[in-house]
Amino acid sequence: MFRTLLPVLLALASFAVQAAPRHDPASLQTLAEHPYWISLGHYQRSLLGGWRSYIDDPAFFLAADGERLPLAELQATLESLHADPALGDDHVQCRYPSRTRWLRDQLGLTELPAVECAEYDTWYADIDPHSTVLVFPDAYLNSPSSMFGHTLLRIDRADMQGNGTALLSYALNFGAMVGEMDNSILYAWKGLAGGYPGQFSLLPYRDKISEYSSLENRDLWEYQLDLTPEETGRMIEHVWELRQIRFDYFFFDENCSFRLLELLEIARPGLRLTDQFPLTAIPADTVRAVKEAGMITEVNYRPSREKELLARAEPLDADELRLARALAADTRLLQGSACQALPAERQALVQETSYRLLRYQAVNRERDPDNAARSYELLQAINRNPPPRLEIDIPPLPEDGHESRTWQLAAGTQDHLAFAEYGLRMAYHDLNDNLDGFPLGAQIELGKLRVRQYEGNHWQLEELGLISIRSLTPRHALLKPWSWQVETGLERVAGKDGRQQLVGHLNGGGGFTWQLGDGLLAYGLATLRVEHHPDVAAKLSPAAGFDSGLLWRNGAGNMLLEAQADYFHNGEVRRRIGLTQQLELSRDLGLRLSAQRQFSQWANPQNELMLQLRWYYY
Structure with a gap:
């Protein structure tokens, strides 16, 4: 009889040893709301109250409702920490080393079973994290995914400090998982709409150097961070927890830069970097935030x-x-x-x-x-017969460029009718904006709003731009790149009986840009346009046309002389010529003078003159 009961008694004894101790519910609730636990789960406050994790992969959570309830995820983790050590690499202590270490420290979990995590230990020892470098591959005009720039982290070993062997380090990157057949336009659209999943990857830094400086022809800026070996190790520890875990990827907020800021907050608890980017996270802005936090000790530049x-x-x-x-x-x-x-x-x-x-x-x-x-x-x-050493001037630091969000206040006249104009652009840069830190000929704008107040207190929505991208890359005797543009949104155009109508439109084009001199570009693009005009019977009106101009970087700022025309299928011809000069008053302040003349078969030629103050503030 005793021999029959012995295995059962041993199993019960083993279970008693491994069972998770009971903790005070109030203490667990406090831990579940601790900023570090919130960071480990990548939680944020939802608009309707409560929590929601940025992680969109159920494989990351141990609790069924762990995506929304940090307390439930914490309780599930505590219970699983006492599971059978025979699980080995599948044990929660091995799958979640950051959670394990933090909960052990917070709750004094000295009784946890000893688990051998061979896979994790080998992986961590191979990386051997000691210090961290923030890497910024600069903007690349001929790729919509790269016109914002990008950020990644380089993880260095202790024996790589100062010996020139950084290429043997590891690169920690977050990026969209893009289909092989997706073209640039589809990539831009799906990136805006969250159509791609994003994942972290850790791979040799030399591979990333090749990809960005050679394949995409992007300059690299390397910012040495002041993270200690312990802080760097803490961050890499959490990266293990995110292997193969998917996030939604969005160009303008939940992107490469935002995800890396989250990791820096894991490395150094108490940093409040992500709080600065509730709406958009432009890579150059995130580099500026890290710099303002006092974390950058050295900067190195690698030309493409x-x-x-x-x-x-x-x-x-x-x-x-x-x-x-x-x-x-x-x-x-x-x-x-x-x-x-x-x-x-x-x-x-x-x-x-x-x-x-x-x-x-x-x-x-x-x-x-x-x-x-x-x-x-x-x-x-x-x-x-060796040539002289190649010397390349170091350009202005990308984080020293203007802030990304813009307020606009303007006064002007339209055919002797005075108006005031109020505008906001969520991001990021146009052809006339203050240039330091940006490439000449690049434009990418998101969320542009312009409202006018005419004489007699008549208010009118002038423009609601969703996105506008222009890439004017000059051709060279050795290199022959294309230039292109795409834009969509709502804008005012001429209507019948002299009225201005608000139309939805989508237009784009391609062509060439030439460098005529130092800081002087000329371009010519063939364009296609589709719009919905209330005064036209057809729901959609297509047009073919052109867009040409001169962009001149002068002592005061950027000047743009532009001529455009659209020839519609119904016989309407719409033309515009404009001249705009930006005066760069300071890094984040500009004064813009513009004059334009528009022609349409439905209205008399229309002249407009406007003086605009632009404040780049976020």
Whole structure:
């Protein structure tokens, strides 16, 4: 009889040892509302009260309602911490090391069973986190996903400090999981609407360097943070908990930068970085927030491969540029008369330009033996006749640019009718805005509202812009990028009987931009437009047209001279010519003078003159 009962008694004894102790409900409620527990669950206050986690993956939560109830998730975690150690890597102590450590410290859980977490221990030892670098790949004009810039974290080991081996570090990145067939326009739309899931990834930093500085031609800014080894380790500990866990991804708020701010709050409890971004989280703004928190100790700049190529090619004349392009295609020309006739110092510049062009063209392509052979031959020529060291001026820091949200106050006249205009733009930058920290020719605007008050106290909604993107990337003798634009929203246009009508529209276009001089761009785009006009019988009115202009960076600011035309299927022709000059009063203050003349078959030509004060405040 005793032998029969012995296994049962042993099982009951084992259960008694492993059972979770009872804790005071009031203490658990206090812990569940502790800022650190809220951070570990990525909770936020919902609009209707209570909590909601940013994490949209049920696999992250132990409690059925853990996404909404931090207390339920805490209780489920406490119960699971005492589970059978034989679970090994599947034990909650192994799956959630951050939760385990924090609850052990808060509640003095000395009786927890000892669990061997082989998978986690190996992973953590391989990363060996010691210090953290915030990396900002700068804006890249020809990709809508990159026109805001991006942020990621570099995790360095202790033995990598100061020895130049940062490429062996790990990159901690949060990004959208994009379908292979999604084009740029679809990516922009789905990114705005939350159509992509987002995930954290941890991979060698050298891979990210290749992706951003070579594949996407983006400058890199590296900001050394003052996180201690303990704080860096605490952050990586939590990253383990987020493996394969999905978040919703949105371009303007729940994006790469916002997610990394959450991790920094895990690393250093008490930081209030995410609170500063309730609506939008523009990467440059988040870098500014980290800087203002006093966390940056050093800044390092890495120019992109494209910038290095163009900087090396800058001293070359037109004939030398043609020769450099020809050499990249046929290195036998190294012994040709055109190359041999050049002075040695000019040959050196041409040869290195050709080599950089060849390596630039090879990026993101399968290895080509012929390309490799030409690269090697050019490299040999460079070794025999080396050019001077390439010096690239460091541009203004991206976080030193203007704030992203803009208030606008204007006064003007429209055909002798005076008006005041009040405007707000949620984000981010247009072609005329203060330029420091931004590339010339880039525009991306979100949530633009303009309301006018005419004489006689007549109020009118002038524009409600959802999104406007323009990428004016100049062509070069060596590189031939496209320029493009897309815009949608509501705006006022000419209607019948001289009335102004509010129409919904979607338009876009593509073409080319040319660099005419230092800070002077000329562009020409073919455009397509679709709109819903109340005065037209058809629900949708299509039009083809053009958009052309000059963008000049001058001593006062940016000036834009632009001519546009739309030719509608119903015979209507709509044209506009405008001139706008921004005066940069300070980093976050601008004064804008604009004049335009509009033509339409439905109304007399209309002239408008406006003076606008722009305050960049958030």
